[in-house]
Amino acid sequence: MRLTTFSDYALRVLMYAATAGERLITVEETARVYGISRAHLMKVVNILTRMGHLRAVRGRAGGFALARPPADINLGAVVRATEPDFALVECFATHNRCTITGRCRLPGVLNEALGAFLATLDGYSLADILLQADDFALPDGVPARPEAAPSASRG
Amino acid sequence: MRLTTFSDYALRVLMYAATAGERLITVEETARVYGISRAHLMKVVNILTRMGHLRAVRGRAGGFALARPPADINLGAVVRATEPDFALVECFATHNRCTITGRCRLPGVLNEALGAFLATLDGYSLADILLQADDFALPDGVPARPEAAPSASRG
Numbered sequence: 337m338r339l340t341t342f343s344d345y346a347l348r349v350l351m352y353a354a355t356a357g358e359r360l361i362t363v364e365e366t367a368r369v370y371g372i373s374r375a376h377l378m379k380v381v382n383i384l385t386r387m388g389h390l391r392a393v394r395g396r397a398g399g400f401a402l403a404r405p406p407a408d409i410n411l412g413a414v415v416r417a418t419e420p421d422f423a424l425v426e427c428f429a430t431h432n433r434c435t436i437t438g439r440c441r442l443p444g445v446l447n448e449a450l451g452a453f454l455a456t457l458d459g460y461s462l463a464d465i466l467l468q469a470d471d472f473a474l475p476d477g478v479p480a481r482p483e484a485a486p487s488a489s490r491g
Numbered sequence: 492m493r494l495t496t497f498s499d500y501a502l503r504v505l506m507y508a509a510t511a512g513e514r515l516i517t518v519e520e521t522a523r524v525y526g527i528s529r530a531h532l533m534k535v536v537n538i539l540t541r542m543g544h545l546r547a548v549r550g551r552a553g554g555f556a557l558a559r560p561p562a563d564i565n566l567g568a569v570v571r572a573t574e575p576d577f578a579l580v581e582c583f584a585t586h587n588r589c590t591i592t593g594r595c596r597l598p599g600v601l602n603e604a605l606g607a608f609l610a611t612l613d614g615y616s617l618a619d620i621l622l623q624a625d626d627f628a629l630p631d632g633v634p635a636r637p638e639a640a641p642s643a644s645r646g
Contacts, residue, residue, distance in 0.1 A: 337492065337493070337494055337495075337577050337579065337605070338492070338493070338577075338579055339579045339580055339601075340492075344580040344581055347580070348589075348591075351591075351595070351597070370589065419492055421492075421493075422492050423493055425494055425498075425499040426496075426499055435526055435627070436506075436622065436626055436627060439622060441619070441620040442506070445612065445615050445619070445620060446494075446612075448611050449608045449609070449612050450608065452604075452607035452608055452610070456600070456607045457604050460600050464600070471594040
């Protein structure tokens with residue numbers, strides 16, 4: 337059982353933005369911090385902006401920041417929005433061909449379990465998993481840009 | 492968020508075997524009932540047999556049946572055994588490269604949610620989702636073999 341990489345990255349972007357506070361961060365910086373692909377993050381940031389969790393500032397000195405306090409960003413709501421579906425088994429999905437659909441009692445049980453999963457996440461906000469700048473292993477909380485800190489050490 | 496097809500099929504095999512009762516069923520018959528690949532089911536039946544949920548009888552008239560009462564087959568235990576992992580996000584997996592691992596507080600929240608999911612399933616056994624023979628849309632509970640029932644109607 338897995339969440340999509342999209343949800344994983346969305347949660348990471350929000351965590352890093354929460355730590356950055358008012359400072360505008362960029363997709364490039366976030367990709368470097370986590371060592372992940374910039375292309376993947378672009379779409380994640382777009383969706384989070386559309387959801388109202390991030391605010392984007394255009395232009396050369398632009399970037400993005402949290403649009404609301406971390407306590408107002410519910411983890412259950414984020415995962416509900418970033419997962420493409422919760423099709424635990426075939427009959428939950430669009431192209432279901434299971435022959436016992438409609439009579440089977442498994443979906444009820446799985447839906448109850450899924451509800452318990454999401455209800456747990458609903459009990460937490462981004463504020464509950466907030467990190468400090470040095471948790472990202474970057475000196476002084478300012479991400480090391482290659483040209484600015486060629487010998488930046490970790491820790 | 493999805494379970495694997497393997498878990499899906501394992502639950503279907505157990506449901507069909509529970510309905511068949513003492514009668515030995517085969518992989519071929521189960522594959523036909525659900526309209527799914529025989530090859531996929533072979534491995535599922537082998538694992539369920541190894542887990543002690545099914546007992547296999549070899550030979551020409553052989554097949555398999557539940558090895559224990561449906562009430563003794565816990566759905567949480569089945570899913571725990573059939574899912575290859577519960578790697579909800581990257582850091583739960585073997586080849587984790589997330590840079591904030593060890594400091595991040597998200598795994599604790601996700602583990603709690605996963606625990607709630609599995610605890611719900613732990614509250615149910617195969618007996619709770621038992622179907623009747625005609626729920627499988629086959630007359631008299633005996634699966635229609637192509638040669639035996641060329642005009643078998645549904646319902």
